[in-house]
Amino acid sequence: MALESSRLAYERAKGSVGGGVGSGLRAAMRPHPLFVREARGAHLWDLDGDRYVDYVMAWGPLVLGHGDPRITEAVAEVATRMQVVGTGHELEYLAAEAVLAAVPHGERLLWSNTGTEAVQVALRLARAATGRRRVLKFARSYHGWHDSVYAGLAEADSGKPAAPASKGQSPSALDDLVVGGFNDVAVAEHLLAEAVERDIAAVLVDPILSNGGVEAPTAEFLLTLRSLCDKYGVILIFDEVIAGFRIARGGAAEKYGGRPDLSVFGKAMAGGFTQSAVVGRADLIDQVDDGVVHAGTFNSNPIALAAVEATMRVLADPSVYETLDTISAYFDAKVGSALEAVPGSGTFNRVGSLLQYVPASGATGLHGTGGSWGAILEGMLRRGHLFMPSGKVFLSTAHTISDVEATVEALEKVLCEL
Numbered sequence: 001m002a003l004e005s006s007r008l009a010y011e012r013a014k015g016s017v018g019g020g021v022g023s024g025l026r027a028a029m030r031p032h033p034l035f036v037r038e039a040r041g042a043h044l045w046d047l048d049g050d051r052y053v054d055y056v057m058a059w060g061p062l063v064l065g066h067g068d069p070r071i072t073e074a075v076a077e078v079a080t081r082m083q084v085v086g087t088g089h090e091l092e093y094l095a096a097e098a099v100l101a102a103v104p105h106g107e108r109l110l111w112s113n114t115g116t117e118a119v120q121v122a123l124r125l126a127r128a129a130t131g132r133r134r135v136l137k138f139a140r141s142y143h144g145w146h147d148s149v150y151a152g153l154a155e156a157d158s159g160k161p162a163a164p165a166s167k168g169q170s171p172s173a174l175d176d177l178v179v180g181g182f183n184d185v186a187v188a189e190h191l192l193a194e195a196v197e198r199d200i201a202a203v204l205v206d207p208i209l210s211n212g213g214v215e216a217p218t219a220e221f222l223l224t225l226r227s228l229c230d231k232y233g234v235i236l237i238f239d240e241v242i243a244g245f246r247i248a249r250g251g252a253a254e255k256y257g258g259r260p261d262l263s264v265f266g267k268a269m270a271g272g273f274t275q276s277a278v279v280g281r282a283d284l285i286d287q288v289d290d291g292v293v294h295a296g297t298f299n300s301n302p303i304a305l306a307a308v309e310a311t312m313r314v315l316a317d318p319s320v321y322e323t324l325d326t327i328s329a330y331f332d333a334k335v336g337s338a339l340e341a342v343p344g345s346g347t348f349n350r351v352g353s354l355l356q357y358v359p360a361s362g363a364t365g366l367h368g369t370g371g372s373w374g375a376i377l378e379g380m381l382r383r384g385h386l387f388m389p390s391g392k393v394f395l396s397t398a399h400t401i402s403d404v405e406a407t408v409e410a411l412e413k414v415l416c417e418l
């Protein structure tokens, strides 16, 4: 792969687009971001027309791969009739009913556009319900770029006052954040036993730590959070922006049991279109009828909701998750053993169709990860396989055994060159 057109496009983009990328984290790509002309199934074509096997899947949304006709046809049908209308339409409740049918604790929902936005809505509902202001999150978890939660991204941040992770972030917003340790029951017990004194309104947890190494929760951790929240009047929020509709149709509640009060969904719920939602207890959601403001010009736009409804229809077929699991297990076994054959190269952690590279040192990162990953990332791109700087790997139902075999072959060559 020459990559020359992407390099030139990146240089040109820097002249007009801040940072040269649409989302800051994409700048961590090595040797530079790929510029794409077309995407179908499990593949992308760059500006030179070179084809890549895509393990980025748009950073998570594309459980069915790029351009699944079942989604694009539903969107195309609506797009010619209406785009955004700023008033009610049938898809608002048809799509909502389909989501609620999938999520075990789904009684009601609110529509929003991005995961970051929906997290803020969920926190507002929790604060309104409890009359408290603070939020307990866990070290290494990412909940969007908003001032109030963009902190505590490293393991060492557990138990420390939250510090801004970006320049320009308001430190006062972080007075409301308390950082615990993922799967650390003792710290959660200690902090939540003082929930009233500490003014804790909500526990915000990504149940599989999807940006911090893909780690499954212990049964004890989720159960303890549930019972502590019940005991001390705290709202339990699952951030399922990555994991939702990917690890199981009903998300973490289906996979691990245990019921949050609210879940935040995004990415995969609309098969590649922009949509997020807060889903959960009706009494919490219904606070929007009683003083909680939830607003947004593009909320529940027909294009995205046509995509949600169509995606929900496809995901209702259990064979989707069987297919995803089979191809992901195959990737884990084959690509994982190619890595393990070279001592010190690291390994993958996997939950369903979400994997993350874990370097031999054990530490993964949101923006880019350590160990050999930087070199692997660049080497694999040059051989036609696109991965993410953070080492997360997203599979879809469009990936085939032969895609994975080609990836193994390329990886073996890249590892030899390291």
Ligand code: PMP
Binding pocket: 113, 114, 115, 116, 117, 119, 142, 143, 144, 145, 206, 210, 211, 239, 240, 241, 242, 266, 267
């Ligand atoms: N929560 C989690 C767990 C996420 O992974 C992300 C995005 N990667 C977000 C929230 C924020 O979602 P968005 O990028 O759509 O704002």
